[in-house]
Amino acid sequence: MTIGSEEELxxxxxxxRVVARTLAAMGKALEPGITTRELDQLGRRMLEEAGARSAPELTYSFPGATCISIGPDVAHGIPDDRKVAAGDLINIDVSAEVDGFFADTGASFAVPPTxxxxxxxxxxxxxxxxSGIRAVRAGGELAAVGRSIQQxxxxxxxxxxxxxxxxGVGSALHEEPTxxxxxxxxxERRRIHDGLVFTIEPFLSLGADWVEETGDGWTLxxxxxxxxxxYEHTLVATPRGPVVVTLAD
Incomplete structure (x- = not known):
């Protein structure tokens, strides 16, 4: 999506803000004994109260309002009755549609003690x-994002x-540039144009450079x-730099 007006922005x-606040609340609720299904129900309730629809459900019929992955799983985990345990490393990804606009955010949480x-x-x-976000500016190289994160x-x-x-994101959960x-x-030879909406979401690892699907059709x-x-934010490129829209405040 390319933002064309202040109203669209x-x-x-x-x-x-809806997805950011939902993610923050889910992270705060993490404690040993809570199930990922209970966490997902919290996320669903917050989205619905804000007039939002779960983007993975809406777009892909994902079996949950949010994606919750307990390590060693890292992405697209399906909420279920598995209980969170002390020491778990958990990723939560929240994306939603509000009034025709999509935003996407995510974060990893280490449950103490770690x-x-x-x-x-x-x-x-x-x-x-x-480091990737700071590399964004309208007119700049899209490759600058990955280069900065790699460094x-x-x-x-x-x-x-x-x-x-x-x-890319904004008018759909996943769109150009892909x-x-x-x-x-x-x-990578593409450029970042003014108003472009996209995510930045590096997967930083202690040794992995690849993930595989585990057999349920989703979990990686x-x-x-x-x-x-x-960790993931949605942002808009401007000549003055990025405007990050997935901040809770």
């Missing part, structure tokens, strides 16, 4: 995301999952189960 921001290595991975997952990962001793990419690499892709996991985190 405000509507996108409404959708962004190890310094996992705490650092979570901290650096957020830093990797923002951060290399500098800090991490790998990046290379078969999960960022994407397959935006969050790693250095030498073949590194072959060797390496700890992996994902």
């Amino acid at each position: 405000e509507k996108l921001k409404v959708a962004g 190890t310094p290595k996992v705490e650092r991975l979570c901290r650096d997952g957020r830093r990797a995301l923002w 951060f990962a290399d500098r800090n001793g991490y790998t990046l999952v290379r078969n999960l990419a960022s994407h 397959e935006i690499a969050t790693w250095h892709d030498k073949s 996991r590194p072959p060797a189960g390496q700890p992996t985190v994902q």
Whole structure:
């Protein structure tokens, strides 16, 4: 989607705040003993109260309002009766449609007690995301996003999952530009135009560069189960830099 007016931008921001606040509430509710189904019910309730519709349900008939993955799973986990345990690394992805506008966000959470290595991975997952966001400007190279994230990962001793990419969003959950690499892709030649709406969502890992589907048609996991985190924002490119719309406040 390309934002063409201030009214469209405000509507996108409404959708962004809804998913951001839902994600924050679900993360706050994480504790040992809660099931991923109960977490998903919380997310569904918050979306419905805000007049939003779950984007994965709406678009793909996903069996849940949100995606919740308990490590070693890293993405597209189906909410069920599995209980969260102390020490779990959990990814929550929330995307929704409000008044015809779609926004998408996600984050990983380590349930205490956890190890310094996992705490650092979570901290650096957020830093990797923002290194990509800071590379965005209208008129710039789309490849700059992945190049910046790759430099951060290399500098800090991490790998990046290379078969999960960022994407255009706004008028649909997934749209052009598709397959935006969050790693250095030498073949990327596209430019970022003014008003372009897209996600940035690197998967930073302690060794994995690939994920595989686990057999349920949805859930993705590194072959060797390496700890992996994902953090995601939806943003709009402007000549002055990015406007991040998936902030809770």
